[in-house]
Amino acid sequence: MADELGRKWDRCLADTALKTATGVGIGIVFSVLFFKRRTWPVSFGSGLGLGMGYSNCQHDFRSPYLIHGHVVKDQ
Amino acid sequence: MLRVCLRGVKATAQKSSGRIRLTNVQQCRVYTTGESSGASRVVAAGLLTVTGGIGGTIIYAKWDHKFRAAVEKNVPYSEWLLGLALGPASQDAGLPIRKQMESIQPPSMMEKQMRTSKAKSEKKLKETTEPALSQPTQNIQEASAEATQIISAISEVQSIPAPCDTEPAAAAEDCKECSDHNIALETAAVLQETESAGAAEPLRERSAEEVAARLAQQNQDEKDIIASLSARLDDSLASSAKATLQAIGAQEAALQAITQHTHKLKEAMETEGPTEEKSTQWKDLEAALADRTTSVNVAKTALVKANEALDSLKSVIDKSRGLKITAARPLILAAEENLHKMVVDLDKVVSKVQSAESEAKIVAQYTELVNEAKQQFQREVSSLTPEIQANWKGLTGKLSTDDLNALIAHAHRRIDQLNRELAEQRVRGQIHMEAALEQQRAEDQKALDKAVGTATQHVKEEARLEQERKLADLREVIEAEMRTQLRRQAAAHTDHVRDVLKVQEQELRAEAEQELSSKLLEQETRYRQLTQEQLDDFTLDMNAAYARLKGVEEAIDSHVEAEEEARKAHRLWLSVEALTYTLKTASAESPSMPLEDAAEAVRASCVDSDFALALTSALPEESLKRGVYSEASLRARFNSLRSLARRVALIDESHNTLYQYFLSYVQAALLFEKQQEVPPTQLRSEDLDPFKLLSYASYCLEHGDLELAAKLVNQLRGEARRVVEDWLTEARLTLETRQVISLLSAYANAVGLGTTQAP
Numbered sequence: 001m002a003d004e005l006g007r008k009w010d011r012c013l014a015d016t017a018l019k020t021a022t023g024v025g026i027g028i029v030f031s032v033l034f035f036k037r038r039t040w041p042v043s044f045g046s047g048l049g050l051g052m053g054y055s056n057c058q059h060d061f062r063s064p065y066l067i068h069g070h071v072v073k074d075q
Numbered sequence: 076m077l078r079v080c081l082r083g084v085k086a087t088a089q090k091s092s093g094r095i096r097l098t099n100v101q102q103c104r105v106y107t108t109g110e111s112s113g114a115s116r117v118v119a120a121g122l123l124t125v126t127g128g129i130g131g132t133i134i135y136a137k138w139d140h141k142f143r144a145a146v147e148k149n150v151p152y153s154e155w156l157l158g159l160a161l162g163p164a165s166q167d168a169g170l171p172i173r174k175q176m177e178s179i180q181p182p183s184m185m186e187k188q189m190r191t192s193k194a195k196s197e198k199k200l201k202e203t204t205e206p207a208l209s210q211p212t213q214n215i216q217e218a219s220a221e222a223t224q225i226i227s228a229i230s231e232v233q234s235i236p237a238p239c240d241t242e243p244a245a246a247a248e249d250c251k252e253c254s255d256h257n258i259a260l261e262t263a264a265v266l267q268e269t270e271s272a273g274a275a276e277p278l279r280e281r282s283a284e285e286v287a288a289r290l291a292q293q294n295q296d297e298k299d300i301i302a303s304l305s306a307r308l309d310d311s312l313a314s315s316a317k318a319t320l321q322a323i324g325a326q327e328a329a330l331q332a333i334t335q336h337t338h339k340l341k342e343a344m345e346t347e348g349p350t351e352e353k354s355t356q357w358k359d360l361e362a363a364l365a366d367r368t369t370s371v372n373v374a375k376t377a378l379v380k381a382n383e384a385l386d387s388l389k390s391v392i393d394k395s396r397g398l399k400i401t402a403a404r405p406l407i408l409a410a411e412e413n414l415h416k417m418v419v420d421l422d423k424v425v426s427k428v429q430s431a432e433s434e435a436k437i438v439a440q441y442t443e444l445v446n447e448a449k450q451q452f453q454r455e456v457s458s459l460t461p462e463i464q465a466n467w468k469g470l471t472g473k474l475s476t477d478d479l480n481a482l483i484a485h486a487h488r489r490i491d492q493l494n495r496e497l498a499e500q501r502v503r504g505q506i507h508m509e510a511a512l513e514q515q516r517a518e519d520q521k522a523l524d525k526a527v528g529t530a531t532q533h534v535k536e537e538a539r540l541e542q543e544r545k546l547a548d549l550r551e552v553i554e555a556e557m558r559t560q561l562r563r564q565a566a567a568h569t570d571h572v573r574d575v576l577k578v579q580e581q582e583l584r585a586e587a588e589q590e591l592s593s594k595l596l597e598q599e600t601r602y603r604q605l606t607q608e609q610l611d612d613f614t615l616d617m618n619a620a621y622a623r624l625k626g627v628e629e630a631i632d633s634h635v636e637a638e639e640e641a642r643k644a645h646r647l648w649l650s651v652e653a654l655t656y657t658l659k660t661a662s663a664e665s666p667s668m669p670l671e672d673a674a675e676a677v678r679a680s681c682v683d684s685d686f687a688l689a690l691t692s693a694l695p696e697e698s699l700k701r702g703v704y705s706e707a708s709l710r711a712r713f714n715s716l717r718s719l720a721r722r723v724a725l726i727d728e729s730h731n732t733l734y735q736y737f738l739s740y741v742q743a744a745l746l747f748e749k750q751q752e753v754p755p756t757q758l759r760s761e762d763l764d765p766f767k768l769l770s771y772a773s774y775c776l777e778h779g780d781l782e783l784a785a786k787l788v789n790q791l792r793g794e795a796r797r798v799v800e801d802w803l804t805e806a807r808l809t810l811e812t813r814q815v816i817s818l819l820s821a822y823a824n825a826v827g828l829g830t831t832q833a834p
Binding site for chain 1: 719723726727728731732733736797798
């Protein structure tokens with residue numbers, strides 16, 4: 001259990017980094033391809049990547065506390 | 076700064092919650108104080124009602140005793156209260172009177188019975204001349220009176236009680252005789268007072284001898300009296316009979332004399348014989364007359380004597396009748412009859428004599444007249460014919476015709492004279508006749524009266540005698556009937572007595588049998604009891620000996636068992652020690668050996684101890700399979716865990732964003748707490764801070780108290796808790812195992828201690 005946190009962090013960071021990088025990359029690609037080498041797609045992409053990574057990280061950390069409820073339809 | 080802020084935030088949050096709670100309490104208190112006036116009003120009203128109720132109950136209880144009793148019965152302490160308020164209840168009027176009444180009633184019945192019996196007996200007792208005897212026989216009297224009342228349906232007839240309760244059957248017969256005699260005496264009328272008393276108390280019992288003596292005495296007396304009476308009667312009868320006979324004889328003689336005299340006179344008058352015959356006749360006549368007078372005198376004297384004798388007889392008879400003895404009655408009756416007969420005879424004879432006398436008188440008168448006439452004629456004839464003598468019948472040739480004519484003329488003249496005289500005489504005679512008739516009538520009447528009187532007297536006497544005779548007969552008949560009835564009654568009495576005797580015999584027999592059977596039963600039960608006791612004692616001894624034997628055997632067995640037990644305990648202890656040792660095999664990082672084998676060994680060595688088996692089964696599976704970590708390893712792990720826990724202190728269900736994570740990390744970096752802090756005995760709410768908890772736990776661990784450390788770590792919440800969960804389970808496992816093993820070892824020690832015997 002104690003290691004889990006560490007593992008989570010590792011995953012999280014890795015994931016975030018990857019995502020950010022991927023975002024950056026895609027941003028660069030998009031910036032180069034579609035947006036005349038502006039920087040906003042790169043930052044957008046990096047932001048996107050960071051955000052996704054952050055969200056994933058958060059979700060991962062939250063996962064133990066998430067309650068999955070089922071909607072029961074009244075007949 | 077952030078930490079401070081955070082802490083401040085937390086603290087404020089907590090404080091606010093606390094304050095809210097306080098205000099709530101205060102509000103509640105306000106509410107309670109606001110409502111307290113209403114409550115006090117309610118309380119006051121309730122108190123008033125209760126007091127009113129109690130007061131009313133007390134007052135009503137004072138007035139109504141039944142209510143008081145009911146209340147005292149139903150309500151527990153009301154007695155005390157009511158006693159305090161009103162004083163003790165007066166209960167004397169209730170039951171005792173009823174009891175008294177009940178007790179009075181039966182005695183009154185008894186008394187009434189006794190009184191009635193006493194009254195009856197008193198009624199019967201006319202004049203008790205024997206009060207002394209009444210005393211001892213009083214009880215018997217009463218008892219017998221009751222018995223008579225019961226036995227013979229209460230009637231006015233005197234009934235004799237069953238004397239058999241008190242005396243043998245012989246007395247009954249005597250009493251029967253006595254009763255007969257009593258009743259006979261009663262019917263015969265009272266002779267003496269004692270006898271009357273005796274007759275009037277048929278319920279009194281006399282002894283047999285007394286009764287017999289009395290009877291004998293009475294009989295004797297009667298006999299004496301009768302004898303004397305009869306003697307007297309006989310004497311007087313004899314004398315009177317003699318006198319009467321004498322009188323009758325005299326009278327007869329007189330009658331004879333008179334008749335003879337008359338006859339002779341008549342003869343003398345009628346017959347005209349020679350003078351010598353006449354003179355002899357006249358002499359005879361005179362003699363007859365003398366005879367007659369003497370005989371008449373004698374008859375008179377005899378009559379007088381007879382009358383005297385009869386009178387005496389009468390007096391004797393009257394006296395004897397005055398004595399009133401039944402047995403003398405026939406005698407009396409006979410005497411009376413005799414008397415009557417004699418009187419009648421006497422009277423008859425006297426009447427005869429009187430008639431004869433009257434006839435004689437007539438004849439005498441006639442003779443006188445005839446004599447006178449004859450003399451007159453004689454004188455006349457002599458006057459006419461002086462020369463003719465008296466005896467003129469023989470003078471037929473001597474008389475001349477002149478004489479004859481003169482005689483005839485004289486005769487004619489005489490005849491005329493005589494005719495005239497006759498006529499005169501006839502008339503005079505008629506008158507005389509009438510006068511004489513009258514006289515005669517008068518005399519006849521007198522005589523008739525006298526005769527009627529005597530006849531009525533005779534008839535009366537006869538009737539009376541007849542009546543007396545009839546009475547005597549009737550009396551006899553009644554006597555006989557009475558005797559038969561009495562005999563019948565006696566027979567009935569004997570039957571009844573016999574029946575009663577039978578019944579009593581049966582009753583007595585039943586009683587005796589019952590008693591006998593009960594006594595027998597008693598004896599039997601006692602015998603059985605004794606035998607049973609003996610048996611029981613013997614059984615008890617046997618049981619005791621057997622028990623001791625058994626005890627000895629058991630002691631030996633238990634000794635063997637104890638040794639066995641000791642061995643087993645020793646094995647158990649060894650196995651438990653082995654188990655304990657396996658715990659020690661845990662190194663710093665790796666867990667101990669799996670406890671499986673050791674547990675198996677323990678299980679094998681404690682097959683018969685459920686407790687130990689239960690304990691061995693209580694060993695957690697993990698420890699069996701994998702083994703447990705040692706405390707030291709846990710301690711080491713904790714230290715690393717601590718930092719982790721510190722880092723995620725702020726994360727829980729609600730706060731688990733990455734930002735929170737960041738904040739938590741910052742907090743952990745900036746917050747410094749004591750490495751080890753002594754945990755308080757009671758955790759307060761501020762002690763539940765994870766940092767504090769960790770420091771407490773660390774302290775505990777350092778001091779070897781894994782349990783408390785685990786408890787403290789258990790208080791962590793949120794992510795910190797999740798992080799240390801693993802460690803906690805391990806700690807729990809270790810603790811469980813250790814507990815079980817310690818229990819087992821304690822048990823083994825105990826068993827071992829139990830089984831080892833002190834030298």
